[in-house]
Amino acid sequence: MHYIALLRAINVGGNSTVKMAELRALGESLGFTGVATLLQSGNLTFEAGEAAVPDLEQRWEQAVAESFGVPAAFMIRTASEWQALIAANPFRDEAEEDPAHVLALPSKGVIAGPAVASLRAVIQGRERIAAGERCLYAHYPDGIGRSKLTTKLIERHLGTSVTGRNWNTVLKLAE
Incomplete structure (x- = not known):
C-alpha cells in the first residue's frame, strides 16, 4: 500500500529541523x-x-520524537485518499491559474460544518475556504505570507491539527 505523509511544523523558520535523509x-x-x-x-x-492510518501516524510520531527530539504531527493518507483529496478540490480554476495560492490543509481529525462556519466568520481578507473529508481547502488570492488566515487561527476554530501544502506540492506528491 502506498502512503503519503505530511509532517506539521518541520523545517519551518529554522525550528524543529529534521534532515530529510535522516x-x-x-x-x-x-x-x-x-x-x-x-x-x-x-x-x-x-x-x-x-x-x-492512525496507527501509522502514531508510529511515525513516536519514532521522530525519540530519534530527533522534536514533536511532529503526521497527517497520513493512502494514495487513493490523496487522489480523492485532489478530485474534491473546490478551487480547481484557481489552482489551475495560481497553484501557489491554493492550499490543501489535511487534518488530524474530522472537520465539522459548524467549525468551518465559525472559521469563515473570522476571515478578514479575500481568502475563501471549503471543507472536504479530513481536509480544509483554502484560496489566498492576495498571497499567504501576510494573510491573517493562519494555521494557528484555522486550528483554533476547527479544533484539530492541520498542515498546509500548496497545490504544486499536492500534485507532486501524487506523482
Whole structure:
C-alpha cells in the first residue's frame, strides 16, 4: 500500500529541523519501503502493508520524537485518499491559474460544518475556504505570507491539527 505523509511544523523558520535523509533512513529502519521525501518541509511517501492510518501516524510520531527530539504531527493518507483529496478540490480554476495560492490543509481529525462556519466568520481578507473529508481547502488570492488566515487561527476554530501544502506540492506528491 502506498502512503503519503505530511509532517506539521518541520523545517519551518529554522525550528524543529529534521534532515530529510535522516527521515528517510528512519522510515526504512521502521520497516517501510520506497521511502522518499519531497522538498525540505516534511513530505514523505512510503510503502507499507495495509494498516490503520492512525496507527501509522502514531508510529511515525513516536519514532521522530525519540530519534530527533522534536514533536511532529503526521497527517497520513493512502494514495487513493490523496487522489480523492485532489478530485474534491473546490478551487480547481484557481489552482489551475495560481497553484501557489491554493492550499490543501489535511487534518488530524474530522472537520465539522459548524467549525468551518465559525472559521469563515473570522476571515478578514479575500481568502475563501471549503471543507472536504479530513481536509480544509483554502484560496489566498492576495498571497499567504501576510494573510491573517493562519494555521494557528484555522486550528483554533476547527479544533484539530492541520498542515498546509500548496497545490504544486499536492500534485507532486501524487506523482
